[in-house]
Amino acid sequence: MRTGEPSVPRWAWVPAAAGGLLVLLPLVALLAKVPWSDFGGLVTSESARVALWLSLRTAAASTLLCLLLGTPMALVLARSSFRGLGLLRAGVLVPLVLPPVVGGIALLATFGRRGLMGHALEVAGVQVAFSTIAVVLAQTFVALPFLVTSLEGALRTAGRRYESVAASLGARPTRVLFRVTLPLVLPGLVSGAVLAFARALGEFGATITFAGSLQGVTRTLPLEIYLQREVDPDAAVALSVLLMAVAVVIIVVARRDRSAW
Amino acid sequence: MNTHPTEPLAALALPRGPRTSLRSITAIAATTLLAGSLAACGSDTKKDESTTLTVYAASSLKTVFEQLATEFEADHKGVKLSFNFAGSSDLVAQIQQGAPADVFASADTKNMQKLIGTALAPAAFATNTLEIAVPTDNPAHVRTLADLTTKGVQLVTCAPEVPCGAAAATVETNAKLDWKPVSEEQSVADVLGKVEAGDADAGLVYVTDVKAAGDKVVGIEIPGKVNAVNTYPIAALDGSKNADLAAAWVALVTGAEGQKVLAAAGFGKA
Structure with missing residues (x-):
């Protein structure tokens, strides 16, 4: 470490190491359980491939939806002030603490055939329940707060100085947003999108409650893992490692430019 | 890992500004510690006064077993029943990993067979x-x-x-x-x-x-x-510290009283 640069207090290493172990030890234990000799066969079975492909497609769609909806949400939360803003923020963050199964029940009560929007959707000829759309909705529901909070934090840290300058030079709000604000908070946006993608990829409870489970349609990799556990625990462990590997690769690739390793 | 100042997780607890965020983190930490210590207190208070018989049973048996538990506890003073209701295969996995169960009741024979050697003389008690x-x-x-x-x-x-x-x-x-x-x-x-x-x-x-x-x-x-x-088997488990009580529970379920309650819930005779 260079002189003059603030360093981490020495004592902080102890709890940091304990925390690291808490997270990493179970992963190591999982890796130790993998039947490596059959690994290739287990993760390339048809049901595994179909589930992985479905997971990647739906998680990508959910991340896109999170970006489209979450970026404006973060802007509103960070840059505007009106009565009830705090309450609104709390509401948006609820999916973070809600057990995913409860989220699934809530989605069913909204988009299900007899839900709040059920009749309107039926008239429009859209069937959400038991479709891939339901998977994307469930994933977006649980992943959105991750994008919104990271981006809101980034927006607050970035401050408004450059925006004010741009506005004083005559730039309209939309131009300020795309030319100044978003480039400034790009790292926060990427980090939020990665978190959202990771959360969507691991989504289980809301999906099984709201979307159901059918190969190629709604059975994502986490659902396939849970099902395989019933018949073949080895396959479940192998698929879990596959899911972990996918998540790690995506996080590393997305953060490559900004990390210290 | 991340050197950028806008660490996303810090942002989660950032409602107004950095000062509030520190305060809310402290509050969360305090609440977590408190909840943890309360949970720790709750788990080992009963031990000294009474014996606990731990029964692992398929979810579909919940109503019946809870009803039978009231009778069992009335007949055996100082005995408390503790249930774990879940899918049979989940329960088998937990027992195989050394979960402290005295009795296991499965919703199918296949899962009971996975416990050969541990399950003592499984008996079919319902369909x-x-x-x-x-x-x-x-x-x-x-x-x-x-x-x-x-x-x-x-x-x-x-x-x-x-x-x-x-x-x-x-x-x-x-x-x-x-x-x-x-x-x-x-x-x-x-x-x-x-x-x-x-x-x-x-x-x-x-x-x-x-x-x-x-x-x-x-x-x-x-x-x-x-x-x-589907045939439901029940068995006392090898290594139980309460073998007599476990056998008594199996006897209650397979006996006339158990059969009456099972029939009322819609189960068939084994």
Whole structure:
């Protein structure tokens, strides 16, 4: 470490190491359980491939939806002030603490055939329940707060100085947003999108409650893992490692430019 | 890992500004510690006064076993029953990992067989068959098994990998039908939930589940000659510290009193 640069207090290493172990030890234990000799066969079975492909497609769609909806949400939360803003923020963050199964029940009560929007959707000829759309909705529901909070934090840290300058030079709000604000908070946006993608990829409870489970349609990799556990625990462990590997690769690739390793 | 100042997790606790965020982190930490210590207190208070008999049982046995527990505790002073209700295969996995169970009751013989050597002389004590569950207003007008193959009928079953799904597949074969479920769920509860919500037009679940759901769903009987029969075995487990009590519980369940309560819940004779 260079002189003059603030360093981490020495004592902080102890709890940091304990925390690291808490997270990493179970992963190591999982890796130790993998039947490596059959690994290739287990993760390339048809049901595994179909589930992985479905997971990647739906998680990508959910991340896109999170970006489209979450970026404006973060802007509103960070840059505007009106009565009830705090309450609104709390509401948006609820999916973070809600057990995913409860989220699934809530989605069913909204988009299900007899839900709040059920009749309107039926008239429009859209069937959400038991479709891939339901998977994307469930994933977006649980992943959105991750994008919104990271981006809101980034927006607050970035401050408004450059925006004010741009506005004083005559730039309209939309131009300020795309030319100044978003480039400034790009790292926060990427980090939020990665978190959202990771959360969507691991989504289980809301999906099984709201979307159901059918190969190629709604059975994502986490659902396939849970099902395989019933018949073949080895396959479940192998698929879990596959899911972990996918998540790690995506996080590393997305953060490559900004990390210290 | 991340050197950028806007660490996303810090942002989670950032409602107004950095000062509030530090305060709320402290509050969260304090609450967590408090909750942790309370939980720790709760877990070991009963031990010294009474004996606890731990019973692992398939979810479908919840109502029956809880009812029998009241009688058992009245007959055995100072004994408390502690239940773990879950899917049979989950329970088997926990027992294999050394969970401290005294008795195990499974919803199928297959899962009990995984415990050969641990389960002492498993005895069949009940059977369960399938029934068609439909929402109260039966929107798709389902009346027979054959109606489940009608196009547009949203049928939900268990996945063939789990016992209720294997039973559904048996019925499908026996009745020489070929249905296309819109979803193959993990458990009976997941199937029933979708029927209750009205998102599924029909679901295949156990007779006892339809009964337990009360007036939230309507059951349609499946003819006996094509129906699948699941046998429920129960066994005391090797290594139990309360072997006598475990045997007494097994005797209660397999005995006349247990059979009466099981029959009332819709279970068949083993």
